[in-house]
Amino acid sequence: MLKAILLIHQGITNSYELGYKLGNRGKKDVYISRHGQYAKQALEALKLITRMRQGNKWLTELTQKGRLIAEAPNEDLQVRLLIEAMLSYPPVWRIIDAVSLKQSQLNSVLVLNDQVVKELTFPEVLKDADTSNRRSQT
Numbered sequence: 001m002l003k004a005i006l007l008i009h010q011g012i013t014n015s016y017e018l019g020y021k022l023g024n025r026g027k028k029d030v031y032i033s034r035h036g037q038y039a040k041q042a043l044e045a046l047k048l049i050t051r052m053r054q055g056n057k058w059l060t061e062l063t064q065k066g067r068l069i070a071e072a073p074n075e076d077l078q079v080r081l082l083i084e085a086m087l088s089y090p091p092v093w094r095i096i097d098a099v100s101l102k103q104s105q106l107n108s109v110l111v112l113n114d115q116v117v118k119e120l121t122f123p124e125v126l127k128d129a130d131t132s133n134r135r136s137q138t
Contacts, residue, residue: 002069002082004039005048005062009070013060015040046085 007021016029019036026032040060043049048066052059062070065085072078086092 001039001042001046002075002078004043005066005070005078005082008040008043008049008060008062009067046089048085 003022004018007018012018012021015033015036017036018039019026019032019034022035022039024032024035026035040049040051043066044051048063048069050061050063052061065081069078069081069085072081087096
């Protein structure tokens with residue numbers, strides 16, 4: 001994630017170029033582009049980039065938070081700011097909240113399982129989708 005932020009800050013916003021610079025060497029160009037798209041989707045969800053349509057292209061820019069990470073004076077601070085952005089992601093907060101409440105009792109049984117994660121993070125309309133099931137297990 002940090003490498004993707006730094007690459008976007010350097011002006012590499014094309015999905016293929018981003019995927020390639022992130023290390024993907026897929027057999028097809030579409031696989032490399034998809035890797036770059038996944039990185040951008042994750043950064044957008046964390047509110048570290050914005051993507052706006054400009055004609056027939058998408059313009060990708062770092063948000064203020066994203067620029068703060070990219071321009072931090074050292075890698076330790078960059079990592080810390082990225083972690084803060086990840087912890088600010090609402091599904092993460094829901095999980096932390098649920099686990100904190102239930103694990104306050106000593107020797108309690110495992111609270112965080114795939115079903116709990118799925119219920120906490122995915123909207124009702126997505127609960128039957130295959131993607132929801134796969135992501136709740138990772």
